[in-house]
Structures are given as C-alpha cells and as structure tokens.
Amino acid sequence: MTAPSRPVDPPGTRAIGFDDPGWRFDGPGTAPVRHAAELRVRAPRGADLFRMPGAYEASGIPWLSRRVTGDHTLWTRVTVDGREFGDAGGIVVHDGAGWFKVCVERTRAGGWAVVTVVSHPVSDEAAGPVLGGPDAELLVTREGRRYAVFHREHDGGDWRFVRTFFGADEADVRVGLFAQAPFSDACTASFAPLRITPTALADRR
Template sequence: MTSSDSTTSAPPPPAGPEPFDLRDTWRWSGEPAAWSLTGGSLEITAPGHSDLYSLPGSHEVANLPLLQRAVHGDFTAWTRVTVRRGSSFADAGGLALHGAEHWLKVCVERGRDGGWSIVTVVSAPHSDEAAGPALVTPAADLLITRQGRRCAVRVRADATEPWRVVRTFHGPPETRLRLGLFAQAPFSESASATFEPVRLAATALADRR
C-alpha cells in the first residue's frame, strides 16, 4: 500500500450520472440517522459515534451507515461530496469500497484544527490511514479506479482543477465488490454529507498514477 500526491490532467472515462435507485441498485448496510433525496442529490446523516476503523488496541468500530451497490471487475467511479454538518474532529463523508475482508474509504474529513482535508483508510484487515491534501471548503470530487487488484484514488477540489492521485493500493481479491457512500461522526453526535449522482464506467483509468 502506498500513498501518492501527483497531479494528472487525464479525465475519467465518459459516464452519465446514475440515479439513486434505492429499490433495486443501491441498498443500505447500516442504518443512517436520516437520509433524503433532493433534485437527484443524496444527503446522509450519520448517527453519533459511527465509524469504520480497525486498529486493535486503539480504535475498533464498524457501524458506518453505508449506501452500497455492486461493482464488477474493472471500473472507475466518482462523485462530488460535501460535508454539510460536521463540527467535530473526524466528521466526514466519502466513498468506500468493500470486499469480504479488505476495504477502503476516502473522505472529506474535518481535522483536529478545524480545517478540512482528504483522508484515506485502507484496511486489509487492519486500518492504515493517510492524510491527503488540505481543502479550503468541506467539499471535493472523489474518484476510485480499479484494474484487477490495482486500485487508485484521485481527488480534486472542483471541476476547474486537475485530478490529483492521493493513494494507490492492492485491493480486494474478489471480482464483485461493493461501492458505498457514507457519512461518519466518530466522536460527535451527528454529521451529514451530500452526494451528487455517482458516475460509473466499466473500465479502469489508463493512467492510475
């Protein structure tokens, strides 16, 4: 597992926005405190002390409210995430990728100093956390791409900026994985995040670095 910090102008593959079909494609794993759909955007409110992290002897919790859908084989998925109500350290919203025993989450997260940044956590099965670039606002475009077991995470503050690679890692072995959206509030009573419709292409980025 490695972290990275390089920029690239290569765009993701063409893909239209997917509606949040909660009757068929998308399913809840873990209960949110609340959720709503407004104009195609999804808002998830996390209950207090919700998180997904596995570091024995330090912090172990697995009660994250995840809205998930299946992804198969190679893919690229991205969405825009905005944390609406997050006033405490580690309040966040982001994307997750799950296999049976391995998982990743990438999120827009509040730091101890009150600022915002990109944070990635890769767990196989224990969690390895890495801090990414700082953000001026609690919003960013987040992207995950996979080819075989080779995975990478890209981010950008908005569409005017180039994508930046923040993490590469050896992903879960399964062909069928679960892509998820989440909000978390590990040390507070609640936090909310909104998500634009996910764009999903059945191909990996040609350049994952």
C-alpha cells in the first residue's frame, strides 16, 4: 500500500547532521564513525534487542540516539554490510512502554527484507517487504500514541506501508539509529542524515 502523503521536505523539515550535539551514543561496541553527513555503526557479536522469555532474549545494541518530543515524522536511508541471518541496521524508538525497531535485515534465505519488532514488553516480530538489496529508506511517523512505519528503496519513489502500532502515552521518546549482529561476528550499518518534521503523516495507511 502506498502512502498518499509523501514527506518530500514539507515545511518545517530539517536534516540533523551527525555532528549535532543532541546525539548520544550507547554501547555495546566501539563508538560509531560519524561526520555531519554520514554515520557508521558497527555491532559486535550478540548485539540485538529482542525479548521472548524462555526462547531468546538480548538487550544490547550500539545506537546513536536523541530525544524527540510530540508528533513527528522522521526518515533516513540505511545500508547494511552483513553476511549472516539477523545482521541489520535501522531505526529504534524507546518509550515508557518498551521499544520498537524497524530495520533492513538479512533473511534466513540470504536475501534482505524490512523487519519490525514491537516489544511492549514481549517482542512481536514481523517480516515485511522483501528488498532487492541491503539498503532502503525507512520512515516512522507518530501522532499521539499511534505510530506507522513505511519504506522505499529508491529516492523520490512512493513510500510503502509496513505496519502500525501503539506506543506509550508520553510526550518524549528517544529515537536512535542502530546496528545488530545477533549471530555473526559483526555487522555495520551506514546512515544518511536523519530528516525530521514536527507533524505526523496525514494518511498513515
């Protein structure tokens, strides 16, 4: 499904360079390589966020994050250098209910797909659209408690709907860019500057 309201730099949009002082890095792993226009996050073995008690749990990823208040739409392009199943990079959102992530992820079959995980608090994982390669633009839009996620592979193309869900009822959330390597030695994700506008998409389906 296509998002009719594409955020093609609407009024109020700003690009946040990775040299902005509002960013904060949390491990595991080494500090990311970042310049104003590019970010590279390297995840060590075992880095992941997932909570399924009795089956699989992991609680640490390297991510560069910042606080975002109120309704917003944000997007970035991510490119993943990973060879094993689960290697991924993308956007993560933390709020009072738990966390959510959307990523470009290596599949068991060796291809690539958009994968989402909502953990409030137990992880609800969904494999989304299949991708032609290890890169895509990812978009998250928020209005109140409701979030929606979109993706597109090519700049200027239509945004494609991935999923919607509800988060915590609080003004401030922490939004970050991350890499994970749950089963491999390492994985690196590269990001273009985050673009953000202080409004939600008018049509979130």
